[in-house]
Amino acid sequence: MKDPFGRKITYLRVSVTDRCNFRCTYCMAEDMVFLPKAEILSLEELDRICTAFIDRGVRKLRLSGGEPLVRRGVMTLFRSLGRHLDSGDLDELTLTTNATQLAKHAAELFDCGVRRVNVSMDTLDPKAFDRLTRGGRLDQVLEGLDAAAKAGLAVKINAVALRGVNEAEIPDLVGWCGERGFDLTLIETMPMGEIDADRTDYYLPLAEVRERLESRWTLSDITETTGGPSRYVRVGETGKKVGFITPMSHNFCEGCNRVRLTCTGKLYMCLGQDDHADLRAAVRESESDETLAAAIDAAIARKPKGHDFVIDPTTNTPAVQRHMNVTGG
Numbered sequence: 001m002k003d004p005f006g007r008k009i010t011y012l013r014v015s016v017t018d019r020c021n022f023r024c025t026y027c028m029a030e031d032m033v034f035l036p037k038a039e040i041l042s043l044e045e046l047d048r049i050c051t052a053f054i055d056r057g058v059r060k061l062r063l064s065g066g067e068p069l070v071r072r073g074v075m076t077l078f079r080s081l082g083r084h085l086d087s088g089d090l091d092e093l094t095l096t097t098n099a100t101q102l103a104k105h106a107a108e109l110f111d112c113g114v115r116r117v118n119v120s121m122d123t124l125d126p127k128a129f130d131r132l133t134r135g136g137r138l139d140q141v142l143e144g145l146d147a148a149a150k151a152g153l154a155v156k157i158n159a160v161a162l163r164g165v166n167e168a169e170i171p172d173l174v175g176w177c178g179e180r181g182f183d184l185t186l187i188e189t190m191p192m193g194e195i196d197a198d199r200t201d202y203y204l205p206l207a208e209v210r211e212r213l214e215s216r217w218t219l220s221d222i223t224e225t226t227g228g229p230s231r232y233v234r235v236g237e238t239g240k241k242v243g244f245i246t247p248m249s250h251n252f253c254e255g256c257n258r259v260r261l262t263c264t265g266k267l268y269m270c271l272g273q274d275d276h277a278d279l280r281a282a283v284r285e286s287e288s289d290e291t292l293a294a295a296i297d298a299a300i301a302r303k304p305k306g307h308d309f310v311i312d313p314t315t316n317t318p319a320v321q322r323h324m325n326v327t328g329g
Helices: 045-053 074-087 102-111 126-133 140-149 168-181 206-213 279-285 288-299
Strands: 011-015 061-065 094-097 118-119 153-159 183-188 218-220 232-233 241-245 258-261 267-270 276-278
Touching: 045 061, 045 074, 045 126, 045 279, 045 288, 061 074, 074 094, 074 102, 102 118, 102 218, 118 140, 126 140, 140 153, 140 279, 153 168, 168 206, 168 288, 183 206, 206 241, 267 279, 267 288, 276 288, 279 288
Parallel strands: 011 061, 011 258, 061 094, 094 118, 118 153, 153 183, 183 241
Antiparallel strands: 218 232, 232 241, 258 267, 267 276
């Protein structure tokens, strides 16, 4: 599959649920209203759509949420999708998680063919973690990280850089990840969905973060790319990578190779645009995959060149109304 700008689409990110056991302040409102179960794709429907994308050239599949591992029966989906790894039609099956369920599932994930996980963790301070997640337990996350390492899963930590919240400890986080053999990706906060705070208070350009890091660590730019938004450096003292995702301060769309499927079957061709295709209707309309394949092709044909993220301090209005937990991280 190629979009109108010649970019080959080889990566599908899938939200299997909008539900999460955290309520991170920058991600969602405290009193979130979650989707009715009737609107959510069944695990069988998710498998069918993922398979249709794999048949059309997707080589990498990431399951996310919300928190994907809180969905009942989700391991059956991982196990079923693992058949595409066995056949060689899929290069990688992975997930983004908050790690609270990894102690329970890490070994089975490895058995299903998962070899690495991205873990969202913004602070190593238990009290700050509790405030940021509205009740989350850092010790539960750390237990999950230990389980992942024991199971043989490579770990990358994702941390949103938040002014006045975790900016002072990011240099320490680089060292902590290095000691444990984890890579780290830092992310600017994104204006998605109404929350209970002013995002302009949180926004921290990663150029500032990098300048602070370079006063303590030796950072060398590397050319490695995954076709995604991260720009990577190597930390001389630890040998591990740090990625910078800058949706606000530096548009990263020129090499975009991905699309996102929500748990309700909406396919978003761009994280920062509202245009989408309804694949739930296509998959429920017919048992034949022809309708689904045609809907996918039509959607890819209108993938935009890039996003239009901006944080407007005069209105505090998000760029898109949907929350990240609906779209999939």
